[in-house]
Structure formats: structure tokens, C-alpha cells
Amino acid sequence: MNEICHFLAPDFAALDTIARRPEPFVLWPVGPRPLVAHWMDAAVARGARRVRILAVDRPTLLREYFAAGDYWSCPVEVLPARPSDWPGEAEV
Secondary structure, X not given: OOOEEEEEEOOOHHHOOXXXXXXXXXXXXXXXXXXHHHHHHHHHHOOOOEEEEEXXXXXXXXXXHHOOOOEXXXXXXXXXOOHHHOOXXXXX
């Protein structure tokens, strides 16, 4: 595993025609936790020492979710990014 794990948080807001949720898709609950928490579990299980999330849809809200500090024993960085800026090793 690369020391830095890159995840892509695409913009699915236009597809949300039923729930009309105020938060981006990666903050929607999957069980008791948001989807991004499951991403973090996977990254740490694979040995990531830091996580970089490239977000198109409301990156500020995603930053707020992680604002309390480091999660899963590794720092999380949320960057606004267009799909054309995503690195090749990033995972959707």
C-alpha cells in the first residue's frame, strides 16, 4: 500500500432526486456511519499513513466532518478538485 491513500469523492448531487440530502454522497449513512468512515477503515487496513480525499461536491462539509482531528490514527486532508485534476492512483 502506498503511504498516502487517495480517494475521490465525486459529485452525485444532481442524481439525488429523491432524498435531497444537504450533505455530499460520501457523508450519507451506510449503517450507523457515513460512507467515508468505511473508506477510512479500508485505507487503514491496507496500511495508509495518511489519506487525501479529493472532493468535487461540497468539500467544506467533508472537511468539517474531519475537523475534530486525526481519525483512524492517520491525518486526513480534504482538497477541492475537478475530475481532470485527480491523480491516476486515486480510487473512487
